[in-house]
Amino acid sequence: MTLQEQHPVADPDTLPDPVPLTGCPYKSNPYPLYEQMREAGPVHRVLFPSGVQAWLVTGYDAAHAALNDDRLGKDHDRGNDRWRARASIMPEPQHSQLQVHLLHQDPPKHTRMRRFVTDAFTPRRIEQLRPRFQELADALVDALPEHGPADLVTGFAAHFPFQVLAEVIGLPKELAARFDRDWGKVVQPVGPTDPGRPLYEARLHGLQSYIADVVAHKREHWDDDLLSRLVVARDRRELSQEELDSMIFQLLVAGQEPVTNQITTALIALFRNPDQLARLRGNPDLLPRAVEELLRYDSAFELTTWRFFDEDSDLHGTRVPGGDSVIVSLCAANRDPRRFPDPDILDFDRSPNSHLAFGHGIHFCPGAALARAELRLALGVLLARLPGLHLVIRDEDIEWIPAVLGRGTNHLPVGYERRL
Structure with a gap:
């Protein structure tokens, strides 16, 4: 029985207003609901667990247009009192100090800030x-x-993306070893009255103290790397202190967790499609196309941030x-049958494959090339060195993370014949 059969699509006319997400x-399978919403229309009012109501865009054409709509801004100051x-949820002063990164900026400020990171x-x-990334992946499999x-x-997915990120942005080993992955959970909504608020x-x-230590270290030990260049830009007053801290915050959180989650969603998709898993294991040259299809099929970036x-x-x-x-909804757009024939089928031969997993327009993910390389290396090394790789729990027992915007799991128990 497929997941689609487990959660049949209801009549589009039965959609509540707002639609609870x-x-x-x-969380385990949002696609039947997205199908229902697409059939009813491209825009729906939705309700998130935090109580926030928003307008969700679902179809591919509508999503593509919204991502390129100059009328829609990202600056939080545009939000009304109901939204705010x-x-x-991030209290002051942290909201003002850590939330002025690229995802929450509009031109010309966004254009000015983005130029500091693109070269990296x-x-x-x-x-x-790539050779260094391969070494890191192999070392994790060796362990x-x-x-x-x-x-x-x-054992792998929680570490590989952060180790790669540290190499790319110039985070020294001693500081990288201190990073607590749980700090990334500050992007998951926890309301003021929630028991988990403390x-x-x-x-x-x-996390804020850690960022301060990173800045202090780079000021004292300058090198030709991204973090050092950002600190120099602050000292030259090309960036404010809040912009510097927020950009480092974005690099540390958005540069790791989504790739960790994408590795898990890709592996789960392969476990659910054993014929494609066997095909990819037998033909590694398929990896570039396979990664694009896996990104389309189940993206770790399920929803964009506010506009x-x-x-x-x-x-x-x-x-x-x-x-x-x-x-x-990037995931809903990527399963739109008007754009992708048989969208619920994992097809490594799909062409063209103009998915929106990394967004589109001026906010297209600047780390897309890095994420693609990480996914190819991760899947390549796991399939090559762990013959017989398979899931050892039932599909329905996978515990999906409760994140509002993303998809993934914190645990993926697998079996394999041996480690090569």
């Missing part, structure tokens, strides 16, 4: 670093048990009040 069935009451993530530079079982999150704030303070109209505006036939949040 909550619960384990939704529930969505601005060019395809040419990533290709030059896995000689025979299964093993957890591929704690832990959330502790993580936030820990806002300055005034009441029409969005594909729906009137959206100014300051309400607009979010694009």
Whole structure:
């Protein structure tokens, strides 16, 4: 029985208003709901677990248009009081100090800030670093048990992207070893009255102190790397202190966790499609095309971050009040049958494959080339060195992370014949 059969699509006319994006069935497989929403129209009001209401864009054409719509801005100051009451969960002063990164900026400020990071993530530079990335991947596999079982999150996926990121941005080993992956959970909403709020704030303070240590270290030990160049830009007043800290915050969190999650979603997709898994294992040359299809099939970036109209505006036939949040479902767009024939089938021969897993327009992910390289290396080394790789729990027992915007799992127990 397929997941689609487990969660049949209901009549589009039965959609509630707002549509709740909550619960384990939704997180384990949101695609039947997205199909239902696409059939009913491109824009729907939705409700998140935090109580935030937003307008969700679902179809491919509508999503592509929204991602390139100059009327929609990313600056949080555009949000109205209704949005701010529930969505601005990061307390002051941290919100003002850590939330002015690229994802929350509009031109010309976005253009000015983005130019500081693009050179570090060019395809040419990533290709030059590929041998080092391969060493890191092999070392992690070397540390896995000689025979299964093993957890591929704690044993591989949680470490490989951060080790690669440290190489790319110039994070020294002693500081990289101190990074706590739990700090990345500060992007997951925890409301002011939530019992988990004290832990959330502790993580936030820990991460902020860590960023201060990174800045201090780079000021004292300058090198020709991205972190050093950002610190120099601050000292030259080309960046504010808040912009510097926020950009480092974005690099540390957005540069690691989404790739960790994408490795897990890709592996789960392969376990659910054993014929494609066998095909890829037998033909590694398929990896570039396979990665693009796996990104389309189940993206770790499920939803984009907030966008806002300055005034009441029409969005594909729906009137959206100014300051309400607009979010694009990248996963729903990537399964739109009007763009991708048989979208629920994992097809490594799909061409063209113009998925939106990395967004589109001026906010297209600057680390896309790096993420692609990481995914190819990760899947390549795991399939080549762990023959017989398979899931050792039932599919329905996979615990999907409760993140609002992303997809992935914190544990992926697998078995394999031996470690080569």
